Amino acid sequence: MAINTVMVIGAGQMGAGIAQVFAQSGFDVKLNDLQEEALEKGRAGIEKRLTRAVEKGRMTEDEKTGRLSRLATTTTLADAHDCDFVVEAVVENMDVKKKVFSELDTHAPAHAILASNTSSLPITEIAASTKRADQVIGMHFMNPVPVMKLVEIIRGLQTSDETYQAIEDMTKQLSKTPVEVRDFPGFVSNRVLMPMINEAIYTVYEGVAEPEAVDEVMKLGMNHPMGPLTLADFIGLDTCLYIMEVLHEGFGDSKYRPCPLLRQYVQAGWLGKKSGRGFYQYE
Numbered sequence: 001m002a003i004n005t006v007m008v009i010g011a012g013q014m015g016a017g018i019a020q021v022f023a024q025s026g027f028d029v030k031l032n033d034l035q036e037e038a039l040e041k042g043r044a045g046i047e048k049r050l051t052r053a054v055e056k057g058r059m060t061e062d063e064k065t066g067r068l069s070r071l072a073t074t075t076t077l078a079d080a081h082d083c084d085f086v087v088e089a090v091v092e093n094m095d096v097k098k099k100v101f102s103e104l105d106t107h108a109p110a111h112a113i114l115a116s117n118t119s120s121l122p123i124t125e126i127a128a129s130t131k132r133a134d135q136v137i138g139m140h141f142m143n144p145v146p147v148m149k150l151v152e153i154i155r156g157l158q159t160s161d162e163t164y165q166a167i168e169d170m171t172k173q174l175s176k177t178p179v180e181v182r183d184f185p186g187f188v189s190n191r192v193l194m195p196m197i198n199e200a201i202y203t204v205y206e207g208v209a210e211p212e213a214v215d216e217v218m219k220l221g222m223n224h225p226m227g228p229l230t231l232a233d234f235i236g237l238d239t240c241l242y243i244m245e246v247l248h249e250g251f252g253d254s255k256y257r258p259c260p261l262l263r264q265y266v267q268a269g270w271l272g273k274k275s276g277r278g279f280y281q282y283e
């Protein structure tokens with residue numbers, strides 16, 4: 001089955017990046033969000049990054065205009081009626097994702113594959129909120145999407161081989177590298193990454209070191225491109241907390257207990273870069 005038209009649900013930092021990558025690879029893209037403001041911000045970010053690609057000689061002005069003309073925005077899920085593929089990137093919350101998938105199931109054509117960009121939640125449970133669990137899959141892009149090569153692909157219990165193959169092929173078409181993992185809390189990426197970030201937050205909470213020092217240790221000592229607290233601010237502290245909660249509940253193991261300081265920052269609305277304050281101040 002050919003995939004030509006795709007919908008991306010959620011125009012936040014992940015959704016906008018995913019929409020850009022699909023547009024750049026020649027797909028017709030519909031970017032969906034509840035809020036017009038998020039759509040405008042998402043589209044403006046894509047335009048800015050494509051302008052930079054032109055400046056750097058990676059794309060011509062005509063190509064940029066062509067790609068942008070194939071990128072539509074919408075606040076209506078019913079616009080999925082002619083999409084061959086839909087990928088969801090809304091907040092990391094099971095109830096919200098299930099609601100989106102069950103509604104989407106009524107609008108998307110019968111042949112369409114539905115994917116979630118969830119960081120940690122069970123694909124099997126998301127799939128069960130539709131009547132096409134065999135056509136539901138996890139497609140976990142990394143942040144920033146236009147730069148990072150990996151896509152973690154997660155099959156739910158009922159995902160068919162045909163669905164898996166179509167998504168693996170499409171990932172390669174996006175010039176990304178697919179890696180298949182099983183449907184376990186946090187998959188591989190966040191089961192390994194997020195406890196490190198959580199532990200870095202504990203070192204601040206326990207007064208072992210200031211955020212700058214923790215980041216410096218991991219950057220200069222371990223050659224990480226960003227220190228763990230800068231990375232946490234970049235990912236979003238709300239998303240980090242939700243992922244830790246999924247790991248904690250999913251494995252029932254106290255080693256995944258979210259650091260109280262992380263919880264407190266989220267309660268304060270300090271969500272990292274996107275809210276202007278996290279472990280660091282922005283602007």
Ligand code: CAA
Binds near residue numbers: 146147148225226231
């Ligand atoms: N969006 C789009 N493009 C971006 C970007 C962003 N947010 N940030 C940087 N870039 C682009 C720049 O435009 C630049 O491209 P050009 O070739 O056009 O110049 C390129 O990336 C390199 O940027 P810089 O030279 O400014 O910066 P850098 O060398 O410091 O690299 C980085 C930036 C790639 C983000 C690097 O710091 C890095 O790899 N950080 C770690 C990222 C990471 O770990 N991501 C995974 C997060 S976890 C996750 O995604 C899973 C989850 O579920 C939470």
Ligand code: NAD
Binds near residue numbers: 014033038089120235
């Ligand atoms: P974000 O907060 O930047 O954006 C979420 C967007 O979804 C917002 O614009 C919001 O208005 C929109 N939204 C919320 N409910 C919606 C609905 N019912 N319908 C349509 N739009 C809706 O979040 P993000 O960082 O882009 O994360 C999105 C998803 O991607 C989460 O599941 C997250 O775990 C996952 N993820 C995040 C990262 C990361 O580094 N931030 C990396 C990989 C995966």
